[in-house]
Amino acid sequence: MRLCHSGGLSLPGALIMSDKPRHFATRTLHAGERYRAADNAIFPPIFTASSFTKRSLDDTPAYAYSRVANPTRDAYESAVAALEEGVGAVACASGVNATATVLELLPKDAHVIVMNGVYGGTFRILEDFRSHTSGLTTSYVDLNDLAAVSAAIRPETQLIWIESPTNPLLQLVDIKALCELARARGILTCIDNTFCSPWNQRPLALGVDLVMHSASKYIGGHSDLTGGIVVAGSEALLKRLRRISMAIGAVQGPFDCYLALRGLKTLDVRMERQCANALRVARFLEHHPQVEHVYYPGLESHPQFALCQRQMRSGGAVVAMKVKGDRAGMNRLVEALQLFVLADSLGGVESMLNHSWSMSHCSLSAEQKGAMGITENLLRLSVGVEDHRDLIEDLAAGLAALGGGQTRG
Numbered sequence: 077m078r079l080c081h082s083g084g085l086s087l088p089g090a091l092i093m094s095d096k097p098r099h100f101a102t103r104t105l106h107a108g109e110r111y112r113a114a115d116n117a118i119f120p121p122i123f124t125a126s127s128f129t130k131r132s133l134d135d136t137p138a139y140a141y142s143r144v145a146n147p148t149r150d151a152y153e154s155a156v157a158a159l160e161e162g163v164g165a166v167a168c169a170s171g172v173n174a175t176a177t178v179l180e181l182l183p184k185d186a187h188v189i190v191m192n193g194v195y196g197g198t199f200r201i202l203e204d205f206r207s208h209t210s211g212l213t214t215s216y217v218d219l220n221d222l223a224a225v226s227a228a229i230r231p232e233t234q235l236i237w238i239e240s241p242t243n244p245l246l247q248l249v250d251i252k253a254l255c256e257l258a259r260a261r262g263i264l265t266c267i268d269n270t271f272c273s274p275w276n277q278r279p280l281a282l283g284v285d286l287v288m289h290s291a292s293k294y295i296g297g298h299s300d301l302t303g304g305i306v307v308a309g310s311e312a313l314l315k316r317l318r319r320i321s322m323a324i325g326a327v328q329g330p331f332d333c334y335l336a337l338r339g340l341k342t343l344d345v346r347m348e349r350q351c352a353n354a355l356r357v358a359r360f361l362e363h364h365p366q367v368e369h370v371y372y373p374g375l376e377s378h379p380q381f382a383l384c385q386r387q388m389r390s391g392g393a394v395v396a397m398k399v400k401g402d403r404a405g406m407n408r409l410v411e412a413l414q415l416f417v418l419a420d421s422l423g424g425v426e427s428m429l430n431h432s433w434s435m436s437h438c439s440l441s442a443e444q445k446g447a448m449g450i451t452e453n454l455l456r457l458s459v460g461v462e463d464h465r466d467l468i469e470d471l472a473a474g475l476a477a478l479g480g481g482q483t484r485g
């Protein structure tokens with residue numbers, strides 16, 4: 077590896093990797109590396125300082141106050157930006173805070189077109205807060221229906237909020253087609269790319285303006301931090317986001333930036349294993365007699381399989397299924413599982429299971445859930461890095477318990 081001395085960096089003696097474009101797996105390791113400190117430590121240090129001293133009244137160092145900029149946060153932000161192929165990123169205290177930061181870009185009384193079945197926390201900010209505080213209005217549309225999107229556009233429409241795949245039913249949006257329409261109408265686009273991580277989907281290359289992540293999921297990857305990040309596709313947007321972040325100050329702290337950056341180093345190997353495991357799990361479930369339906373865009377039987385092949389690297393590491401059983405049966409399934417743990421999150425190295433009806437989507441009414449296709453027999457699996465044979469054996473045991481101990485069919 078060729079290292080050369082950096083010219084303009086404020087960290088004395090910092091080294092910078094040559095600017096040669098690298099493949100994704102290499103970038104997951106080496107992006108952010110230029111923030112190595114003077115002693116050439118192989119990993120950037122955690123800068124806990126709130127303030128950085130100045131030499132004179134005329135001194136304008138890159139780092140002055142950590143709410144504005146912090147070297148550990150910079151290292152992490154530049155790494156995610158490099159993976160998403162954006163111009164820069166802003167790290168936030170949580171995923172929902174990253175969403176709130178994006179919404180700060182909008183003027184008062186703006187209208188936002190939102191993907192049907194959007195993440196519950198996004199819905200909550202839009203409906204319970206922004207609609208009251210900023211006069212924001214929303215239209216929820218299936219963003220694959222471009223005629224419906226066009227019909228929903230109003231003079232005050234400022235943003236289209238995309239989520240693909242959606243949670244938990246893994247519906248995709250044709251990102252390229254939608255962004256062409258949005259761009260022609262002068263409307264900003266932002267995608268929640270949490271379920272894919274930059275490994276699986278690079279939305280900026282498909283025409284999106286902003287990419288948002290809950291770093292609590294695949295970016296961190298170890299279920300040990302809460303964070304969010306917004307990646308900008310243009311310098312103008314980055315500048316505005318940095319100003320918002322500095323003004324509202326809901327920034328990611330240096331310890332969590334360190335953890336996220338550390339997690340990122342293995343993103344490529346984690347995602348490769350998790351997505352391959354998920355495909356195997358989906359194929360197993362697809363033919364299981366206790367399973368009514370499997371939702372996984374990487375299966376040939378998924379109605380958007382062709383779109384998945386076009387815009388994603390794999391079907392992802394989340395699989396949803398509707399099972400043949402009642403609540404008691406599903407409780408037996410949960411108890412019988414030894415590897416898949418019942419949890420609210422996803423995206424960690426360990427396999428997890430979520431009951432959308434009573435967990436992630438519990439704040440919605442039965443009617444709202446019904447309209448979204450969320451039924452009481454729906455389970456969402458976040459597939460981890462364990463050996464796929466053990467995962468399938470675990471699910472087989474769980475499904476046998478669901479059916480009262482006997483396997484039918």
Ligand SMILES: *Cc1c(COP(=O)(O)O)cnc(C)c1O
Pocket residue numbers: 170171172173195197243268270271289290291292293302303304
């Ligand atoms: C978890 C999640 C969020 C919110 O992120 P937090 O880090 O929990 O605030 C947003 N979008 C999606 C798709 C998520 O899964």
